[in-house]
Amino acid sequence: MELFKPEFGLVFWMFVAFVCLYFILAKFAWPFIIKSMEDRADFIDKGVAYAQEAKFQLDNAQNEADKIIAQARAEQNDKLREAEAMKNKLIEDARSEAIVEAKKVTDAAQVSIEQMRKESEKQLKQEVSEMAIYIAEKILRNKMENDDAQRQLVDQLLSEVETNN
Amino acid sequence: MKIVKILIALVILALMAWGYAGTAHHREHAPETELNPKEIIFSHLCDNYGWEVPFSHSVKIPLPVIVFGSDGLSVFSSGKITGGETYKGYRIATDGDFKGKVVQDTPQGEIRPWDFSITKDVAGILISAFIVILAAFCLRNWYKKHGMKAPRRVPAMLEFVVEFVYTDTIRPIMGKDAPKYGPYLLTAFFFILTMNLLGLIVIFPGGANLTGNLAVAMVLALCTLAITNLTGTKHYWKEILWPDVPMALKCPVPMMPLIEFLGIFTKPLALMVRLFANMLGGHMVVIVLIMLTFIFTGMAGVAVGAATSVFSVLLALFMLLLDTLISFIQAYVFTLLSTIFISMAHVHETE
Numbered sequence: 001m002e003l004f005k006p007e008f009g010l011v012f013w014m015f016v017a018f019v020c021l022y023f024i025l026a027k028f029a030w031p032f033i034i035k036s037m038e039d040r041a042d043f044i045d046k047g048v049a050y051a052q053e054a055k056f057q058l059d060n061a062q063n064e065a066d067k068i069i070a071q072a073r074a075e076q077n078d079k080l081r082e083a084e085a086m087k088n089k090l091i092e093d094a095r096s097e098a099i100v101e102a103k104k105v106t107d108a109a110q111v112s113i114e115q116m117r118k119e120s121e122k123q124l125k126q127e128v129s130e131m132a133i134y135i136a137e138k139i140l141r142n143k144m145e146n147d148d149a150q151r152q153l154v155d156q157l158l159s160e161v162e163t164n165n
Numbered sequence: 166m167k168i169v170k171i172l173i174a175l176v177i178l179a180l181m182a183w184g185y186a187g188t189a190h191h192r193e194h195a196p197e198t199e200l201n202p203k204e205i206i207f208s209h210l211c212d213n214y215g216w217e218v219p220f221s222h223s224v225k226i227p228l229p230v231i232v233f234g235s236d237g238l239s240v241f242s243s244g245k246i247t248g249g250e251t252y253k254g255y256r257i258a259t260d261g262d263f264k265g266k267v268v269q270d271t272p273q274g275e276i277r278p279w280d281f282s283i284t285k286d287v288a289g290i291l292i293s294a295f296i297v298i299l300a301a302f303c304l305r306n307w308y309k310k311h312g313m314k315a316p317r318r319v320p321a322m323l324e325f326v327v328e329f330v331y332t333d334t335i336r337p338i339m340g341k342d343a344p345k346y347g348p349y350l351l352t353a354f355f356f357i358l359t360m361n362l363l364g365l366i367v368i369f370p371g372g373a374n375l376t377g378n379l380a381v382a383m384v385l386a387l388c389t390l391a392i393t394n395l396t397g398t399k400h401y402w403k404e405i406l407w408p409d410v411p412m413a414l415k416c417p418v419p420m421m422p423l424i425e426f427l428g429i430f431t432k433p434l435a436l437m438v439r440l441f442a443n444m445l446g447g448h449m450v451v452i453v454l455i456m457l458t459f460i461f462t463g464m465a466g467v468a469v470g471a472a473t474s475v476f477s478v479l480l481a482l483f484m485l486l487l488d489t490l491i492s493f494i495q496a497y498v499f500t501l502l503s504t505i506f507i508s509m510a511h512v513h514e515t516e
Contacts (some may be wrong), residue, residue, distance in 0.1 A: 009282055
């Protein structure tokens with residue numbers, strides 16, 4: 001049974017061949033092959049990660065853009081509303097101011113009218129009283145030419161004073 | 166198309182049966198020789214000094230015989246002695262302890278010289294090594310030339326196997342030690358695989374029963390043994406000589422250390438026997454199946470033998486396909502177990 005008895009020559013050559021093969025391949029082939037394979041695997045992994053990141057960012061960018069647009073729109077609305085409110089307020093203010101001013105003017109006018117009225121009344125009174133006195137003088141001059149009439153008048157006046165008191 | 170293929174196969178089988186019947190009929194007139202299955206099987210599985218070419222027992226590819234006898238080194242072609250001749254006192258023994266080996270006739274009788282011949286098996290080993298180098302350099306050159314591009318065709322196939330063995334097996338088991346021992350394990354894997362597959366090809370440069378030879382399997386196992394124990398950590402040796410077991414098991418009688426110590430040798434022994442027995446068994450079954458034809462012819466005549474040949478060839482074909490699978494599995498198992506043994510020798514206290 002030769003198969004079960006290791007032949008020295010065969011063992012020797014097998015050992016030599018195996019060791020030589022190992023040193024050749026371990027020096028020139030395997031490390032390079034393994035390194036290349038790992039490098040490529042890393043490269044692919046990195047590529048995938050990069051693509052995922054890019055996709056994520058792209059999706060995010062869309063969201064971000066939407067968000068910004070929405071924000072801008074809201075701001076726009078705010079601004080418009082504010083402007084509207086300001087406009088209304090301005091108009092309101094102007095109106096109320098105008099009313100106040102107009103009131104002031106009319107008040108002043110009324111005061112001056114009143115004053116003028118009073119003055120003219122006063123003047124009229126004076127004139128009327130002067131005229132009455134003048135007329136009364138004239139009448140008196142005519143009437144006092146008669147003594148009876150004078151007496152009658154004094155009596156009348158005295159009685160009047162008495163009733164008044 | 167399928168039917169055509171089946172028809173062609175059947176025609177080939179029928180032709181084989183017919184051809185065999187013809188030769189057998191022819192031989193009936195030749196001097197009858199006793200069919201000795203055991204001898205035929207082992208002559209196919211054993212080492213030889215020449216390499217037989219198909220369809221002939223007499224024509225052999227001569228290989229160099231290198232012997233170191235009593236008169237010093239002699240190198241000559243095996244063609245000078247395979248016919249049974251004697252050359253410079255060297256001949257191939259036909260019987261005795263050294264049957265089938267080169268012996269030297271000296272005045273003290275026949276002696277076995279130091280035999281470094283490039284026999285059939287040695288040539289097969291060298292061819293396998295050459296094929297492995299070609300394969301590895303094919304892959305390496307692809308990376309050199311194409312950089313990051315994915316390989317195509319042959320390099321792609323090789324890369325798949327390297328990936329399977331290194332990335333999926335060695336690296337998960339060895340961890341950070343993988344780059345250090347990966348080259349050895351990959352070399353062992355590809356070398357064993359190539360030898361296994363070459364053994365299945367029946368004609369030159371295949372046909373040598375390499376891994377089914379104990380010497381070859383032994384060298385491989387010894388290399389793993391050497392690497393395991395020469396690179397083992399302190400903790401590995403502590404586990405063997407003073408394992409963490411109850412004191413009674415190791416103090417008066419060092420039972421556990423003895424068992425652990427035997428384990429150093431049984432592990433590679435299992436590696437060796439597994440590879441050797443699987444490959445030898447595969448080859449033997451194929452040869453026996455083919456031999457059935459001749460055994461049945463001897464027992465029941467040419468017609469039965471011819472009919473048997475169809476079945477035995479089909480069965481042998483099936484066995485060869487199975488052997489192809491086994492070739493891969495055994496190479497993988499050897500590598501996997503070597504990986505585990507080596508990584509087990511690199512345990513650290515903290516782990």
